[in-house]
Amino acid sequence: MTATVTTPAVTTPVTRRGRGLTKKSVVPWLFLAPGLLLALVFKFWPMAKGVWLSFFDVRPFLGDKWTGLDNYTRVLTDHRFQDAIGHTLLLGIGQSLGAIVLGFVLALLLEGQARSLKIVRTAVFLPAVTATAVVGELWRLMYYPTSDGLINSGLDFFGLGPVQFLDNPDLALWSTMAMGIWIWAPYNMVIIMAGLAGVDRSLYEAAAMDGVSLRQRLRYVTLPAIRPALGIVLTLAAIRGLRVFTEVYVLTGGGPAGSTEVWMTRAYTLGFTRNDIGGASAASVVLLCVTLLLTVTVNHFRKRGDVR
Amino acid sequence: MGDRRRSRRLAAVLVATGLASATAACGAGSDSAGRDPNTLEVWTRSNPDAAATYERVFAAFTKKTGIRIDYQPVVNFDQQLQSRASTKDLPDVMINDTALMGSYQSQGLLKVIDPGSVAGHDQITAKSWSSTVGIDGRHYGIPYSRQAQTLMIRKDWLRKLGLKAPTTWQEMLGVAKAFATRDPDGDGRADTYGMVVPGSAQNGYAAWWGASFLWQGGARIVEPDGKGTYKPAMDSAAAVNTVTWMKDNLFCGDNAVIQPGALTAVTSTATNFQDGNAGMYMTGPYNITTFDQTLGKDRYEVVPAPAGPAGGDVLADGENVYFGAKTGKTKQEQALAAFLVSPEGQRLAMTGDNQPVVRIPVNSTLDAATVRGDARWSVVQKAYEDASQQFPNAPDFAPIKQDTADSLNAIFTYCGGDVRSQLKELNETLAGDLKDQDLLK
DSSP states (O other), rough: HHHHHHHHHHHHHHHHHHHHHHHHHHHHHHHHHHHHHIIIIIHHHHHHHHHHHTEEOOEEEEEEEOTTTTHHHHHHHOOOHHHHHHHHHHHHHEEEEEHHHHHHHHHHHHHHHHHHHHHHHHHHHHHHSOOOHHHHHHHHTTTTTTTTHHHHHHHTTTTOOOOOOTTTTTTHHHHHHHHHHHHHHHHHHHHEEEEETOOOOOHHHHHHHTTHHHHEEEHIIHHHHTEEEEEHHHHHHHHHHHHEEEHHHHHHHTTTTTOOOOOHHHHHHHIIISHHHHHHHHHHHHHHHHHHHHHHHHHHHHHHHOOO | OHHHHHHHHHHHHHHHHHHHHHHHHHHHTTTOOOOHHHHEEEEEEEEEEHHHHHHHHHHHHHHHHHOOOEEEEOOHHHHHHHHHHHTTTTEEEEEEEEGGGHHHHHHTBOOOOOOSTTTGGGGOOOOOOTTOOTTSSOOOOOOEEEEEEEEEEHHHHHHHHHHOOOOOOHHHHHHHHHHHOTTOOSSSSOOOOEEEEOOOOOGGGHHHHHHHHHHHOOOOOOOOSSSOOOOTTTTTTHHHHHHHHHHIISSSSSSGGGGGGGGGGOOOTOOHHHHTTTEEEEEEETTHHHHHIIIIIIGEEEEEEBBOOOOOOOEEEEEEEEEEEEOOOOOOOOOHHHHSSSSHHHHHOSSSSSSSOSSSHHHOOOOHHHHHTTTTHHHHHHHHSSSSSESSSSSSOOHHHHHHHHHHHHHHHHHSOHHHHHHHHHHHHHHHHHTTOOOOO
């Protein structure tokens, strides 16, 4: 008796669900297919091929020669790469933090529903949707190292400069960083704004009634409330910071004297100027590993923070 | 639950099959030019202006022979070529720099060429043919165009300041300082510069631009020993003296002599001469068309490069026609090469409204100035024939050029450095590059 009651109760829904699932599960996969195809052909296959090539002296028409970890040893012991790691970290960290802080400030300033704010927000967001190469060319003009350059003409007005923003090896990396902050701050602003929209307004009212200062309100109400948004921004910034290429390539080409050379520009030079595809692949694989490690670390701390 | 997994697996298999079919379809479609025996895929490293000239040349070839050309002008040529090489599917014919031949040959990208198989080969001089000999003594390219650097100089500025075109380094320095300080454009502002320098290390530019100075100072980057091996030569006294002179007088002395931003400038961003605020530019003749259009033909002249202590040699360069390895269209490729080096093909590529893609003809029956009706080209032709040197074409010169550019750019950036020890370090790096190629003496 028990069995006769139980059997339809268990089997019928499964069968119904199974039939429905077959249909239902194919449709999303079909919708995903174009994206998957593109990812497979242009992302995952080249990535796998890159990992494979990193163990070879690549000579497509003469036959690739297996070299084991030689490419990795060469890349990691090359002082130019070591310098590039330092520049990449400095640029990545500075650019990420700068863009987050500026994005946060912009989000606080431009939060609201007024029409004028919408226009300003659109204007402020423009750098994030402009091609990085175009931004680079514009900043080259802005940094022009005479009083004809936009920034130097401003400094000239105050009796300062002209400053060699890009040709001074002590300044070039910082100048590149400033451009990176300018590009990415609006992008962060949008994500942080989304986080701010979810903050419970009653907390602000309660804080106001308790007479807390603006700084305390930011510290104890706003920042904890937008922690998830900051986590996303930080993860994206970390990945972006490590694979920085276009900004540097357009603005300085890694110069002067390699003072702005970053991991990707060095890998590019190795691969496409020196035709050392194996070495360039090894450099890219190391970058991939470091990026993965950093992303996992950032996520780990983010989750730990969320649990608290 | 198991049914659910199975159905998802089924869905995934369906999608994967679809993806595989689509990928196969993509692969088949992209190879149509490769399969047609009467169509050659041709690549050149060209911007749109130069590509327009090539298109005219190829159209004439197709009209004459019936062989179609699938033409691809590629700006980032090296990157794209490496990408195609990785799939073992090279273009049938490539036209690119002579100095890259060693690099291509070392990677096995090129077919061996028998000069006798190219109709009209005897109209190409022995000097030009010698530049296509690889490290193993065989030819890997067919000469197509040659050029040498000359000095482009503002003649209206010279006239205004009562100066003459310089013939020595010291005179050049004097003219450069006058251009930078004596307001040659007469606008009352200190906004002019002596000379243009694409001095970035990016893509080896500092070595490309600086090579003429090195030759004129008696320096060499690497020297062949005549037995197929080379030795680095950037620690010589001549190299130290030349680089020191360049550093002290052009980069670290009066900075107004060269344009602002020279240390990070490549040719596409070093536009001060055509913009009208720099007075001299030592560069290749491919720029003449651009300068005629932007600056005006009547405002500048083309003169031989000023001589240094060891003479007036300048960097010669050029393009060769290469046949991609492992394609089965040798006869069609030879027909195209024969047309490209013929008087008709060369003349077409030297004339027209767009940038000429043959600068100095390799066909000895032609004269550059006569074909173009422009005497300035005789200055370039004379410089190429009488006073030029080129980067060695046999070894893989790409890493050697890049290392030299990195070092020169660093020397010119840090003015307090010791040139002798910096060049000694460069020499050791170059020795490493040659050793990697088993070419170190």
